[in-house]
Amino acid sequence: MTVFGTPIDTIYLIILIAAGVLTVLYLFFGDILDGISEASGFLNPALILAFLTFFSATGYVLEHVTPFSSLLIMAVSVLIALILDTLLNIFVLIPLSSAEESLSYTEESLKGRVGKIIIPIPEDGFGEIIIESKFGIISKPATGYEEGPIAEGSQVLVIEVKNGVLFVVPYENDLHMAD
Known part of the structure; x- marks a missing residue:
């Protein structure tokens, strides 16, 4: 089968090369196109490029290895590309x-x-706090939410966050149970 005088396997190969080049460019400049996918909700550039790659590679291989008609190969290629893309x-x-x-x-x-x-944390000054999480330790500048200094090694509770500074108060972990 020919399209505009060009054999269909050549078209598959051109699409495959173009999708490969665009995929490499997407790796480098993907942040620009990510805004498009977030705005539209369904036009994810990675999925579109993957579909074109799967479609053209399957079509090219099937054209060379099977005796089936080009229309059947195109339909099978679309189906395989949709499954792999999903x-x-x-x-x-x-x-x-x-x-x-x-x-x-x-x-x-x-x-x-x-x-x-x-x-x-001195009175009316800044110190530093660490907060442990399952992903690591977060270190941030801190100041007292109330007046008075807070000593090193004290446990504190974060009350508020403003401009990257944590406002903290001393925290006492009271494990006593009421009788």
Whole structure:
């Protein structure tokens, strides 16, 4: 089969090379296109490029190894590309996007957390606090929420966060149970 005077296997090969080049460019400049996928909700450039790659590679191989008609090969290529693209999205892209979000924290999420003073907080001054999490240790500047100094090694409770500074109060972990 020929399209515009060009054999279909040549078209598959051109699409495959173009999708490969665009995929490499997407690796380098993907942040620009990520805004498009977030705005539209369904036009994910990674999935589109993967579909074109799967489609063209399958079509090219099937044109050379099978005696089937070009229309049947094109239909099978689309079906295989859709299946592989769906699997890629479900088992790779979605888990990766949620894993990336779970490793970060927001300043707002630090409210209510208990930390330890590593640099003492003087009255009307700043010190430093560390907060342990399952992903590591977060170190942030801190100041007292109320008047008075806070000694090194004290446990503190984060009350508020403003401009990257944690406002803390001394925290006493009272484990006594009421009788």
